[in-house]
Amino acid sequence: xxxxxxxxxxxxxxxxxxxxxxxxxxxxxxxxxxxxxxxxxxxxxxxxxxxxxxxxxxxxxxxxxxxxxxxxxxxxxxxxxxxxxxxxxxxxxxxxxxxxxxxxxxxxxxxxx
Amino acid sequence: xxxxxxxxxxxxxxxxxxxxxxxxxxxxxxxxxxxxxxxxxxxxxxxxxxxxxxxxxxxxxxxxxxxxxxxxxxxxxxxxxxxxxxxxxxxxxxxxxxxxxxxxxxxxxx
Numbered sequence: 001x002x003x004x005x006x007x008x009x010x011x012x013x014x015x016x017x018x019x020x021x022x023x024x025x026x027x028x029x030x031x032x033x034x035x036x037x038x039x040x041x042x043x044x045x046x047x048x049x050x051x052x053x054x055x056x057x058x059x060x061x062x063x064x065x066x067x068x069x070x071x072x073x074x075x076x077x078x079x080x081x082x083x084x085x086x087x088x089x090x091x092x093x094x095x096x097x098x099x100x101x102x103x104x105x106x107x108x109x110x111x112x113x
Numbered sequence: 114x115x116x117x118x119x120x121x122x123x124x125x126x127x128x129x130x131x132x133x134x135x136x137x138x139x140x141x142x143x144x145x146x147x148x149x150x151x152x153x154x155x156x157x158x159x160x161x162x163x164x165x166x167x168x169x170x171x172x173x174x175x176x177x178x179x180x181x182x183x184x185x186x187x188x189x190x191x192x193x194x195x196x197x198x199x200x201x202x203x204x205x206x207x208x209x210x211x212x213x214x215x216x217x218x219x220x221x222x223x
Contacts, residue, residue, distance in 0.1 A: 035213075040122075045210055048209060058210055097209055104158070
């Protein structure tokens with residue numbers, strides 16, 4: 001099993017550009033989520049999904065969209081990148097609800113100029 | 114929403130000593146409390162977790178305690194080793210959402 005994979009590993013964007021961060025898991029997990037990690041602030045939940053076709057907002061959803069058309073994939077879209085979105089982004093998945101071990105992907109380091 | 118506070122933000126201990134990290138939470142509905150270890154440049158990895166119907170859980174040198182009444186939980190690492198040096202995050206889960214503490218940078222001095 002590859003576990004949770006994310007692409008790209010690094011990305012530099014200009015203000016106003018859009019892009020999609022990819023996340024996939026091969027563990028047949030129902031629950032998937034996206035976090036951003038900023039220095040001194042821990043990990044903050046952006047969006048999550050409890051199953052295919054179902055998504056919901058987390059703590060910091062503004063400026064981001066998600067969709068969950070399959071169990072395996074959970075892409076995160078930045079609509080119009082801003083410097084405040086410079087961060088490390090982690091995707092995670094777990095069996096069933098969030099009350100189980102979260103398996104994290106390797107992360108994407110995003111810089112917005 | 115939930116608010117998780119974590120202390121201290123940095124902790125240095127001598128090899129072989131114990132380390133304790135404490136977290137408090139605000140939402141009494143939170144029912145799952147994991148601890149993650151993150152090495153520099155790596156992804157967070159679960160080291161231990163506890164559910165709200167349990168007061169203490171141990172796994173070799175690592176233990177977690179939970180006080181639901183006071184809404185706090187703690188991570189205890191005994192006989193620390195240099196490879197324990199990392200950032201540790203506590204979290205609380207409620208209503209399908211995770212809320213993380215701000216992290217503790219632990220340094221074990223050989």
